[in-house]
Amino acid sequence: MSWWEELLRAFNYAFVIRAIIVGVAIAVSSSMIGAFLVLKKYSMVGHGLSHVAFAAVAIGLLLNQSPLIVTAFVVTLVSVFILQISERAKIHGDAAIGLTAAFSMALGTTLASVGGGFNVDLFSYLFGSILTIQRIDVVLSVVLSIAVTIIVILFYNEFVSMTYDETFSRVSGIKTRRLNILLAVLTGLTVVVGIRAIGTILISALIIFPTITALQFSRGFKATILIAVVLSVLIVFMGLIGSFLLGLPSGSAIVLLNAIVFMFVFLYHTLIRR
Amino acid sequence: MAQSNIITAKDVTIKYQAFTAVKEVSFTIQKGDFVALIGPNGSGKTTLIKGLMGLLPLNGGSIHYDQTLPIGYLPQHTHSADRAFPATVEEVVSTGLLGSKRFPRRITRDDMKTVNRVLDYVNVRALRKKRIGELSGGQQQRVFLARALVSNPQLLILDEPTSALDQAMRDHFFDFMKKLNESGVTIVLVTHDIATAGEYVDRVMYMDQSLIFNDSFDAFCEEQKLSPFVHTHPLKHTHDSGSEKA
Numbered sequence: 001m002s003w004w005e006e007l008l009r010a011f012n013y014a015f016v017i018r019a020i021i022v023g024v025a026i027a028v029s030s031s032m033i034g035a036f037l038v039l040k041k042y043s044m045v046g047h048g049l050s051h052v053a054f055a056a057v058a059i060g061l062l063l064n065q066s067p068l069i070v071t072a073f074v075v076t077l078v079s080v081f082i083l084q085i086s087e088r089a090k091i092h093g094d095a096a097i098g099l100t101a102a103f104s105m106a107l108g109t110t111l112a113s114v115g116g117g118f119n120v121d122l123f124s125y126l127f128g129s130i131l132t133i134q135r136i137d138v139v140l141s142v143v144l145s146i147a148v149t150i151i152v153i154l155f156y157n158e159f160v161s162m163t164y165d166e167t168f169s170r171v172s173g174i175k176t177r178r179l180n181i182l183l184a185v186l187t188g189l190t191v192v193v194g195i196r197a198i199g200t201i202l203i204s205a206l207i208i209f210p211t212i213t214a215l216q217f218s219r220g221f222k223a224t225i226l227i228a229v230v231l232s233v234l235i236v237f238m239g240l241i242g243s244f245l246l247g248l249p250s251g252s253a254i255v256l257l258n259a260i261v262f263m264f265v266f267l268y269h270t271l272i273r274r
Numbered sequence: 275m276a277q278s279n280i281i282t283a284k285d286v287t288i289k290y291q292a293f294t295a296v297k298e299v300s301f302t303i304q305k306g307d308f309v310a311l312i313g314p315n316g317s318g319k320t321t322l323i324k325g326l327m328g329l330l331p332l333n334g335g336s337i338h339y340d341q342t343l344p345i346g347y348l349p350q351h352t353h354s355a356d357r358a359f360p361a362t363v364e365e366v367v368s369t370g371l372l373g374s375k376r377f378p379r380r381i382t383r384d385d386m387k388t389v390n391r392v393l394d395y396v397n398v399r400a401l402r403k404k405r406i407g408e409l410s411g412g413q414q415q416r417v418f419l420a421r422a423l424v425s426n427p428q429l430l431i432l433d434e435p436t437s438a439l440d441q442a443m444r445d446h447f448f449d450f451m452k453k454l455n456e457s458g459v460t461i462v463l464v465t466h467d468i469a470t471a472g473e474y475v476d477r478v479m480y481m482d483q484s485l486i487f488n489d490s491f492d493a494f495c496e497e498q499k500l501s502p503f504v505h506t507h508p509l510k511h512t513h514d515s516g517s518e519k520a
Contacts, residue, residue, distance in 0.1 A: 039359060154378045161369035164361055164406075168421070171327045171347045172373030215358050219405060224360040 003245065010244050018138050019130035019197055019250065023240050025145035026194040026206060027232035032152045033186050034211035035225045039163050045082065045184065046204035048097035049191045052078045053200040055108035057125040062115045067125060068140055072192045078104075079188035080181055128199035128251030130240060137196045144193045148186050155179065160221050197240070199251035206232065209258035216262075216269045235261060278305050280340055280429060280460060281326065287334030288318070288325045295321040298335065299485045303429075303462060308455040310475040310491075311464045317482040319464045320350050323433050326462075339429075344374065346427030348418050350434045350464070357407035363417050364389055364402045370421035392420045396450075411438030419447075423454075430454065433464045441470075448474045468494075 010016045030046075037043055056074035060067030082100055086093040112122050124132045152159065161169040162176050170176050187207070194203035210232035211224065218224040239254030246253070281303035288296040296318040303309060313319050324330040326337055327347060367389045368381045393399040396416040401409060406417060415438050422430060432451075436444045444467060452474045455461050465471045468478065472491040480487035480494065487497060 035360075039356075157369065157372055157379045157381060160361065160365065161372055164359065164366060164369065165349070167329060167349045168347060169369070169372075170329060171345070171349075172370070174372060215360055218360050219362060219403065221361045221365050 006245055007241060010241060015131055015133060016240070016244055018133045018135070019240050019244075020237060021138050022133055022141040022193075022197045023236040023250075023254070024233055025141040026190070026197060026203075027210075027236040028229055029145040029148035029186075029190045029193055030203070030206040031210040031228040031232040032149055032225060033183065033190055034207040034228060035214075035221065036159050036163050036183060037187060038208055038211045038215075040183075042093070042183075042187075043204070043208050044094060044097050045079070045187055046191060046207040048082065048101040049075050049079055049188055050200045050203045051101035051108075052104040053191050053195055053203070054122075054126065055104035055111070057195065057200060058108040058111035058115070058122060061121055062111050066136075068137060068192060068195065071195060072140075072144075072189065075188040075191055076185050079184035083180055083184045124199075125195055126199050126201050127249045128195075128197050128202065128254075130197060130243065130250045133196045141193045141196070144189050148189055148193075151182065151186060155182065156222075159183065197236075197250055198254060199249070202251040202255045205255040205258060206236070209255070209262055210235070213258070213262045213265050216265045231261065232258075279303065280305050280343060281462075282338045283326070283335065284337075285335035286322065286325060286332055286337060288321050288330055289333045290321075294333075294483065296325065296481075297484045299481065300335070301479060301485060301488055303460060305428075305460055306455070306458060307477060308451070308461045308475045309463065309477045309479060310468060310471045311462060311479045311481065312466070312468050312471075313481040319481060320433055322481065323431060323462075323464055327431065343429050344425050344427045346370070346422035346425060346430045348422045348430075348432040348435050350437075357405070359405065359407045361406055362403055363393065363398065363406055363409070366406050366417060367393060367420045367424055370424040374425050389420075389424055392424045393417075395423070396420045412440070412443050415439060427459065429460045429462070431462045434466070435463065436465060436467055436470070444470050 037045060053071050053075050056071040057067040059074070060070035063070070078100060082093075082096050085091050086096040091099075108122075158169070158174050158179055161172070161174060162179050166176050190207065191200070191203050194206060198206055210228035213231055214224045214227035218227050235257050236254050239257045240250055242248065242257065243250040243253035279302045281301075283302070284300050286296055286299045287294065299318075299322060311319050311322070321330060325332055326339075327345075364386065368385060371381065371385050371388070372379045390399060390402065393402055396419055398413055398416045398420065401413060401417075406414065409417065415435060419432075419435065422432070436447055439447060448470055451461055451463070455474075463471060463475065468491075472478065472494070475491060477489065478487065478491050478494040479485060487494060489497075
């Protein structure tokens with residue numbers, strides 16, 4: 001069977017269609033908030049929360065509850081917690097993320113060891129597996145992604161102002177503290193959306209890569225976000241199809257493709273255009 | 275006719291933990307004033323301004339000002355070191371309009387016309403499509419001034435606005451401020467450059483933790499017993515802390 005026939009055959013499978021819908025949802029929401037996180041130098045928040053998601057999935061599996069619902073609850077809570085302790089306690093933001101991530105990985109690993117039986121399930125949440133995506137995951141991912149997109153559109157100008165100059169924004173009357181919490185919650189929700197298709201370990205890459213690729217050639221904040229969204233949707237789509245055709249874990253395929261595109265754009269702009 | 279106070283600060287004290295940065299400072303700013311706030315490094319000027327703007331909590335005293343008054347603010351050291359920051363000059367200046375808008379704070383086409391008019395005013399309209407990080411320090415300073423001016427403020431608070439400018443640009447900047455002031459805008463300016471600012475401002479406030487001097491530039495020079503252009507020697511404590519002379 002030629003690769004073209006294989007490709008057409010892929011679209012006959014309901015799980016591939018489900019994976020594409022979830023993939024597009026995560027691509028849109030992660031790249032929409034990615035610009036704000038990367039430019040506020042909060043990229044590692046997504047990384048830290050992905051580790052928290054690992055522990056939350058382990059808790060969900062151990063308690064025999066929906067891992068996504070448990071994760072949505074825990075990750076949202078922790079995202080606000082990280083913000084609070086980095087603002088109020090004498091702990092730098094990166095240190096707060098580092099200690100939360102390390103604690104979460106230790107907790108997740110311990111729970112996996114105690115639970116024993118759910119190790120295989122946990123692996124699929126770590127690196128993403130399109131085979132495991134259920135109808136409820138599709139609904140949850142699409143709803144969360146639409147919510148993230150609408151909120152970013154509604155607060156777009158305030159987010160841009162705060163990302164560029166938080167002090168000026170505060171003086172202008174923008175509630176920067178509330179906006180920071182909102183951004184942390186959106187990040188948490190995006191991590192949750194991405195767990196099934198990308199996996200907890202690699203989801204932060206989807207927040208960072210499309211934005212830093214777009215930043216290589218974009219001019220204007222709005223243009224950066226639009227380019228990042230389009231790039232991310234295309235890469236996730238190709239990564240999912242590629243993972244199906246080549247039998248690779250979907251998360252790894254998507255992240256590797258993101259890295260290749262970034263390297264290509266980066267080299268083009270640093271070596272050829274300059 | 276009695277002039278109206280638009281800022282009244284009384285016994286303002288601001289601390290960073292055990293360190294008192296501003297101690298019992300009292301003053302008034304009246305409509306139409308053009309005031310230079312000066313003092314040596316670490317004297318509490320920026321802290322006082324941050325207290326005025328509500329960015330730092332007061333540990334003592336009070337500040338009253340008309341909450342409805344549109345305020346333009348130019349923070350200290352706003353320069354974009356991040357060349358990769360993608361926002362264009364237009365986008366940065368348009369954020370200056372958000373404070374006067376209600377949710378969802380949309381930027382309209384008319385707003386963009388206002389933005390471009392102000393960019394024209396500060397002579398950087400040609401750069402409007404450039405990334406903010408690609409501009410020189412002086413160009414960025416004019417963009418941030420445009421951002422402070424775009425909401426048509428009646429009170430302008432500028433923290434070290436000329437620090438990135440050469441002497442020619444400083445003269446141009448102060449000429450521009452004078453015109454704004456003559457059009458009715460009240461200006462409070464934190465500066466080290468009293469030699470240039472002195473020619474333009476109505477009043478000099480000198481502080482070093484406490485407010486030490488608060489009067490005209492001529493009186494300031496008299497106080498120093500020095501030429502107005504020699505400003506490197508700080509004033510000796512000739513007044514009581516916190517006293518208000520004006």
